Every structure is written in C-alpha cells, then in structure tokens.
Amino acid sequence: MEKKQILAVDLGNSYVKIGCFINNELTEVKRVSWTDVLENDPLKKEIEKQEGIFSSVLSEGQNEAFKKRFPLLKQFDSGMILPVSLNYATPETLGKDRLCNAVGGWNQAEKKTNVLVVDVGTCIKLDVVTHDGIYQGGSISPGIRLRYQSLNDYTANLPLISETTQVELIGKSTKESMHSGVINGMQAEINGLIARYEQKYESLTIFVTGGDAKYFDLETKNNIFANKNLTLEGLYQIYVFNVQ
Known part of the structure; x- marks a missing residue:
C-alpha cells in the first residue's frame, strides 16, 4: 500500500x-x-x-x-489548536515561524525538558517553551544583513558589505572591523543570551536553526542541537495535532 x-x-x-x-x-x-x-x-x-x-x-x-x-x-492561522499553551501578552502579533520553531523544539525534546530555540535568520529569534508545555516568549534582534545594512544606511562613510565566515577579532581595515563587529558581536550576543537562559531554566535543551546559523560556532555543548528544518517540522506537528 x-x-x-x-x-x-x-x-x-x-x-x-x-x-x-x-x-x-x-x-x-x-x-x-x-x-x-x-x-x-x-x-x-x-x-x-x-x-x-x-x-x-x-x-x-x-x-x-x-x-x-x-x-x-x-x-496555519489563529483558528488552529497548538500542542503548546501560550503565556504571551499579544498572541495575535506572534509570528507563525516562532510558533513553529517552539512546537518543533518541544516535540523533539526528550522527556519534555525546558526548550530554547535559537533561530538565526533575517532576525535573531530566541523562544522558550517550559517543561510543562507552555510557550513563554523570547527575544528578537536584527540579523546579519540588517546589521550590515544599518551600518551603511546610518553612517556617511561605511560601505555596504556582505557577510563572511572569515572573521578576525581585531579588524585591520574598515571592512574587517565591520565584519568583526557584526559577526563577533552577534556571537557574543547569542552566547550571552543562552547563558542567561541556562541560569533561569534548569535542564535546558537548545535547538539552533535558521539559514545564518552557519556563521556561528553554537554547537559546542551537549545540550545544543542543530536542526535546519525545525520550522517545517513544527509546522507538520501543528497539522497532525489539528487533524487527529
């Protein structure tokens, strides 16, 4: 069959x-x-x-x-039932991609531990689902291209440059300095936020997704897992939850 x-x-x-x-x-x-x-x-x-x-x-x-x-x-709209509950003040403004990531991470987490999803794309989005299946919210900040674009848009002399994986801590030219500020700054931001979430939530399982995650060294600990298709997997789980 x-x-x-x-x-x-x-x-x-x-x-x-x-x-x-x-x-x-x-x-x-x-x-x-x-x-x-x-x-x-x-x-x-x-x-x-x-x-x-x-x-x-x-x-x-x-x-x-x-x-x-x-x-x-x-x-996928507001009429669908979610596998997780929402503890969010403005659910009508909550992005569907964030919900899909949250559901995808929650579904994959073993023994339903606390879950943090880090999505590195157009924006950096962090979202938390606690062990009891409640989506708690998270954070949104500019992604790589938005940061490069802002440096060019809001200054007189900084050029518009593209992202790179070859980044030094100390830039020896203006372009290298911009790369260091954007890429190393984002790495420090993400690492710092992960550390704060780990202090707040015990037994935290972390999933990393998004097209720009490749620029960052995030899979350095046993509780961090990469899944480039987490959004699709969460979307599928929402479908299954609504047709059962």
Missing part, C-alpha cells in the same frame, strides 16, 4: 520551502522559487494532489490566491 505523504509548506517573500513527511518522518525538503510553484507544471501537479499545511508571511490576498490554487493545503 502506498504511504500517504503530507506536505508542510513555508511561504516566504523570496522563496518557498516544502517539507515532505511520510509516517511522521521528514523525507525530503525542496527550496524553490515562486516561479517554480506557479509555473512548473510537474511541481504544481505534485503539490495539488497532496494534503498538508502552509504557513505564510505574505498578504491576505496572496494567501487566498495560494489556497485557491492548492485547496488541499490548510493555512
């Missing part, structure tokens, strides 16, 4: 990330352009016939158009 495949789809501004799940296992991840989703006939037909869920940062009109095009995919 053919195994049923469920899709978890993350709609971003620039690209679409598609996770394929079979028997609760993530078997394939595709990162494709919007052009591929809308114009690539084999891919369109593959998505059309699959059930699943999608999360989006797009406008309401764009989401409605996507749902009309792929009616078997449910939209």
